[in-house]
Amino acid sequence: MNPSDLQIFYAPKDRLRLTVIDRSYLSVKPTWIAPLSSPTRYLSLVESKGSEIALISDLEGIPETSLIALKQEIHRRYLAARVNEVTSVRSEFGVSYWSVNTDRGPRDFVTQSLQENAQWLTDTHLILLDVDGNRFEIPDVSALDRASRARVLQEV
16 A cells, blocks of 8 residues: 555544545554564554554655654554552452553553563563553663562562
8 A cells, every 4th residue: 555545634633534545434543563673664554343454564655644643643542651660469360450650640550461461671671551552661670669579570
């Protein structure tokens, strides 16, 4: 698919839409195929029912107004909060309930299957993906306070 054929826009203001030549999609979700290993390449545009509409290998060539809307949605969806403290974690039947303090304030979130949703980027750098697709980053687990570090290492 030619990136210049994509018209990406918000209508209404909080719903991303896509028109490709003569076909329109009322709700589109941009999803990075390899967000950790290739965070700026291979973007999938998925319709509301989960079917892929297009795969974009590079954002170059997308019209400027479409690129602005697309980047805004990517930023909204892939915003990673940096965890400074883990105040509590509890697990029930493979589901973990986290209460943390982040660079964006206190947050509560839920993770499922930490084997799949906890990614160690290095020996100390951890990314947690919650059930809503939000990312919580711990750049250095060893730099957390003792209680927070113990909670993370016990859980993950």
